[in-house]
Amino acid sequence: MGGYRTAVSVTVEPVVVGPGSDDLLEAAWLLKERIRAAEGVLRQQRGFFTRAYRRATTYAYVDREADQLIGFATVRRDGYILFLAVAPEHRGEGFGERLVATVAEKHRRVSCHARTTNEGALAFYRALGFERVRRIDSYYEDGGAAFYLRLGEAGLTDRLGDLFRR
Secondary structure, eight states: OTTOOOOOOTTEEEEEEOTTOOTTHHHHHHHHHHHHHHHSOOOOOHHHHHHHHHHSEEEEEEETTTTEEEEEEEEOTTSBEEEEEEOGGGTTSSHHHHHHHHHHHHOSOOEEEEETTOHHHHHHHHHHTEEEEEEETTOSTTSOOEEEEEEOSTTHHHHHHHHHHO
């Protein structure tokens, strides 16, 4: 992961939103929608997003000075990442990696789905050690296929240690 810059802002802080809370829900929706409009990914409908967000735990980074959500990972109790998004202007600063590392620190297993055509997401997950478990055709509402990904065990401790030392 040597190509990533380390975030240094003193106004950025980690935030945890527990199940049942709407804290950061609107900001998360707006960030997801901004990414969807620009990149054609993260196409969940509002009702699905809201229900899933409220049932899960969300780990986030917020820039308090700019009053901006930088990124978030919404995760079920079993370690399945429902949503992972980082503002495009903050990609490459290590926020996505740190979010996944936080999830991995809290859960024995970490998994997710990624659209088979989303090369950026697939490269990101591959760099973190996720393995493709299977392909699922017609996974998404629009008929798109997904890969089910799971974080591999080999070297996980070393990768997490590297991420948290940044």
